[in-house]
Amino acid sequence: MSQSDYSYSSLPKEISLKIASSLEAPALSSLACCSRDWQEICVSDCLWKSLLKERWPLLCGADKDPNFKDWRGFYVKQHEEQKRQAESVINLVEQRSLFGSLNAVDYLHAISCLERIQLGFRDVQMLLLKPELNVLLNLIGLHYCLNNLQVPAFHITEALWSGKIADRQVCVKWRSTYNFRTRGGDQSRCVYLKDLVKGEDDGEVLTVLERGATYELSRVQVSDPFSGSGDEHELITII
Incomplete structure (x- = not known):
């Protein structure tokens, strides 16, 4: 089996999302650097929304807006603010x-x-x-x-x-x-x-x-x- 057979493009999107959803934020960010395809998967709102809710169960204000986007950006901003x-x-x-x-x-x-x-x-x-x-x-x-x-x-x-x-x-x-x-x-x-x-x-x-x-x-x-x-x-x- 050639190396290309192991590439992201050979995986169904559902499987790729399943793999990415098992990772913590640092590992997810690292995976996003592997290729453009993985980057597209790893910035998915569903992944970062889940990570944010898991890490900050008391934080739910942003969830009130059904049109809210950029959960990754919100996660990073929240991380820096909480740390400070x-x-x-x-x-x-x-x-x-x-x-x-x-x-x-x-x-x-x-x-x-x-x-x-x-x-x-x-x-x-x-x-x-x-x-x-x-x-x-x-x-x-x-x-x-x-x-x-x-x-x-x-x-x-x-x-x-x-x-x-x-x-x-x-x-x-x-x-x-x-x-x-x-x-x-x-x-x-x-x-x-x-x-x-x-x-x-x-x-x-x-x-x-x-x-x-x-x-x-x-x-x-x-x-x-x-x-x-x-x-x-x-x-x-x-x-």
């Missing part, structure tokens, strides 16, 4: 935690910012669930995926292992006031990120972080148990 805004949140958290602590307002504000800019699970995986970031940002991304995006736990667990952060650990300490529902006093919990996703702590840690300083919780802090110094390194303090 996500990096602004990352920079904010890093600046506010330079001295090892982050107050409750900043922690919850970071999560609300991710929701406001409508980050999807793929965005969080690429931008926040990375080993080069501190565990606080990993925790914010995990928290957002579970509670805001409601991503299935097994998908988040796969992302943690893929990002090599599943075994990162946080220690949470909080001080409860005495009332009929809590025993009061200082309490603590050390948990791996992978166990937070599986609910091994019965959801206690994320519940404490969500509620922050209330009439029941007077102080909450999350720490990195493997900081370089002998002293505990606070990553987040909620007061």
Whole structure:
């Protein structure tokens, strides 16, 4: 069989679209560079519309216009904008935690910012669930995926292992006031990120972080148990 027998022109368009639809955006863009025929297939609106909806399930505004065109252009523009805004949140958290602590307002504000800019699970995986970031940002991304995006736990667990952060650990300490529902006093919990996703702590840690300083919780802090110094390194303090 000659080399020409393997060319795009020998494939039905439906088969070519099926092949292209199995690819992620970077691979699809690379395939488009192979030939003019593949370029014609790879810029198809149906492919990029599907990729956009898969990556940003909360983003549906453009879908209201039945005559909307250039889904690839919209995808690229959205990617650059989401990346820019996500990096602004990352920079904010890093600046506010330079001295090892982050107050409750900043922690919850970071999560609300991710929701406001409508980050999807793929965005969080690429931008926040990375080993080069501190565990606080990993925790914010995990928290957002579970509670805001409601991503299935097994998908988040796969992302943690893929990002090599599943075994990162946080220690949470909080001080409860005495009332009929809590025993009061200082309490603590050390948990791996992978166990937070599986609910091994019965959801206690994320519940404490969500509620922050209330009439029941007077102080909450999350720490990195493997900081370089002998002293505990606070990553987040909620007061």
